[in-house]
Amino acid sequence: MKYGKALISQLIRLMLHIIKWIEQPNRRSRSWELSIKNSQKAIEKIQINKPSLSDSYICKNWDKSFLKAKKGALKEMKKDVKIKNLSKNEVLHKKYKLKK
Numbered sequence: 001m002k003y004g005k006a007l008i009s010q011l012i013r014l015m016l017h018i019i020k021w022i023e024q025p026n027r028r029s030r031s032w033e034l035s036i037k038n039s040q041k042a043i044e045k046i047q048i049n050k051p052s053l054s055d056s057y058i059c060k061n062w063d064k065s066f067l068k069a070k071k072g073a074l075k076e077m078k079k080d081v082k083i084k085n086l087s088k089n090e091v092l093h094k095k096y097k098l099k100k
Contacts (some may be wrong), residue, residue, distance in 0.1 A: 003050045007043060008061050012092055014039035015069030019083055020076065021096055035098045043092065055088075062088075085086055 017035045021028060047053055070081050 003046055004053055004057070005088055007046045007050075007053050007058070008044045009013075010039045010046070010067055011061070011065045011067045011091070012072070014043065015086060016072045016076070018086060018091060018096070019069060019081060021071040023073070023079075023081060024077060030098060033096055033098055040092060055081060058088075063092065 002012050014036060017032050017039070021032055021036065043058075047055075066086060070083070
């Protein structure tokens with residue numbers, strides 16, 4: 001089930017960067033933008049290659065992944081995370097772009 005672990009790892013990484021994006025708008029960077037985009041694409045690619053890792057698989061692992069991402073963001077930001085949850089759309093489909 002290495003693909004499952006890879007998908008969840010990407011999901012946690014993606015959520016962590018989105019949390020930081022939302023919580024620290026003044027620290028947004030091209031690096032964060034690219035990390036979010038790359039993780040979204042990696043998840044999509046895994047799902048294409050392994051159809052058994054469907055959206056229902058992600059949903060089953062959503063809460064646990066969010067908690068891990070939130071803990072990671074807390075450590076990295078060294079401040080409390082105010083976000084209570086993220087929607088599937090925010091994580092998997094929304095485009096995050098720096099304002100010019």
